[in-house]
Amino acid sequence: MSSDRRPTTRRSLPGGLLATLLTCLALLGTGAPARAEGTPAAGSVTTVVDALRTGPVYVDPAFAAAVTTAQQKELADRIAATGLPIKVVLLPLNKGDAFDGKSKSLAAVVNERLGQPQLILLTNDDYGSWLTGTEWPTDTHQTRDSAAAVGLLKELKDAGLAARVGRAIDLIGSGKGTEVYRAETDRMNREYSARPHNDGAAPGTSSGGSPTGPVLAGIAVLAVLVAAGGYLVVRRRRAPRHTAFSFPDAVFAADLAADEAGLRRQAAAEVLALGEAVDGADGATAPGLARALDAYDAAGRVLDGARGIPDLAGVLALAAEGRAALAAEPRLPLCFFDPRHGAAGGRTEWRPLGRRERVDIAVCADCDRALRTRRAPQVLAVRDQGRTVPYFEVPADRSLWAATGYGSLLSGPEDTLAARVGTGQFSRTRQRTADAED
Structure with missing residues (x-):
């Protein structure tokens, strides 16, 4: 592994990478529109709350085309008809x-x-x-399931945001959100089970060298999972069994609007912070310094060559691996389903329906809770050969991240993300993906 990237103890970061990172952070941080001083920005806390004090619906100007003024009034009328304290807030969210x-x-x-x-x-x-x-003080009106159900209903597949909000309001008012959610997940389970699947294929592979499961262009209704036998962080104590559920279209389609620039900025900051931590570490008291250096080197290489969100998520996973090495203590990798969720809180087992093997993965608290309650965790979706699929459905020979689950599927202490990047796996899988897309 080349040494030109590596900071050494008590030595400054390599000038080239440091300059690149700082330039990236500076450029990506610019471009915010100016506004008159003292004028609340659209989408600010004050603007949102003030609007909700006078009406039940707040729609940011960025969503004006999706939910027009007339549609906002219609939503307000539907809320009034329920007699419930429903509020609607629609606005872009950015790191x-x-x-x-x-x-x-x-x-x-x-x-x-x-x-x-x-x-x-x-x-x-x-x-x-x-x-x-979300409902306070408790989910008496099945608000969570009502919101989730509208992403599953076939008749709303091509509907706009206003129609989805309206249906969610109606479900909350009727008290049938959970009933509809369960009926739709059962329907999707039946439809998925009725289609042919590849038995025995490992995650990220298929017998024909292409993503497994049925995929429709632009959407994905894939991976109906059955997970069983939860494990806690180190001792892997037994936990309640997970039941089957489906990933709705919404889980994948949401990623189409993900903020790649924001993630690149975050990844650059993570690499910079890791480099500074490595630079200040003492080899005599940090036995994992060599591995942290490897992780820093690998994270910089991936950041330099990142083509999109999956690679940038890989940078986050590598930075976490480096921090764990410096801490010289066992740490779980980032969440298997999406590294952007952050550090995993435990491990569990899951297997996609139609496959024989179960796989031990690290999951964040939200994803673990989703599995236990038959909900779909939010999964990192990718575009592969013109189709939207979960990242782990990409054949492993074309994705380092599918092969490793961003760290969850590594074989042992000596098998690290940094080591795989160092042996050229990141470059090779990128080239195979490019060849497959040509």
Whole structure:
């Protein structure tokens, strides 16, 4: 592995990479539109909350084409007809904004600022295309399932955002959100089971060298999973069995609107921070320094060659691997389903329906909770040969990330993401993908 990238103890970061990272951060951080001082920005906390105090629907100007003024009035009328304290907030979310790019943070802030003892809130998800539902103090009106169900209904497959919000409001008002959600997941399970599948193929492979499972152009209704026998972080104590569920179209389609520039900025910052940590480490007290150096080197290489969100997520996974090496303590990799979820909180087993083997994976708390309640975790989706698929459905010989599950599927302590990048696997799989797309 080349040494031109590697910081050494008490030595500054390599000038070329440092300059590249700082330039990347500077360029990606520019371009915010100016506004008059003292004027609340569209989508700011104050703007959203003030609007909700006078009406039940807030739609950011960025969503004006998707939910027109007339449609907003119609949604307000439907909310009034339910007699429930429903509020709707639709606005773009980006890393570093007032809500840190998270729909959960948006919901929590709105609830706190409104100060209502009872509140039902419908918002777009982190990427702006689909819905999440939250209710306080408890989910009495099945808000969560109502929001999830609209992403599964066949009649809403090509519907706009306003129609989806309207149906969610109706389901909340009827109290049938859970019933509809379960009926739709059962339907999707039956439809998936009725189609041919490849038995015995490992994640990321297929007998014909192409992604497994049925895929429709631009959407994916793939991976009906059955997971069993949960494991906690180190001791892998037994946990309740997981039941079957389906990944809805929405889980994958949401990624089409993901903020690649924001993720690139985050990845650059992670590599820079890891480099500084390595630079300040003492080899005498940090036995994992050599591995951290490898991870830093590999993360820089992947960042330099990253072609999109999957590679940038790989940079995050490599940076986490480097931090774990410096800490010299066992740490789980980032979440298998999507490294952007952050560090895993435990391990569990899952297997896609139609396959024989179960695979031990690291999952974040949200994904683990989704599995246990028969919900679909939000999965990193990728475009592969013109189709949208979960990243782990790409053949392993064309994706380092599918082959390793961003660290979850590594074979042992000596098998690391950094080592695989160092032996050229990242470059080779990228080339195979390019050849397959030609």
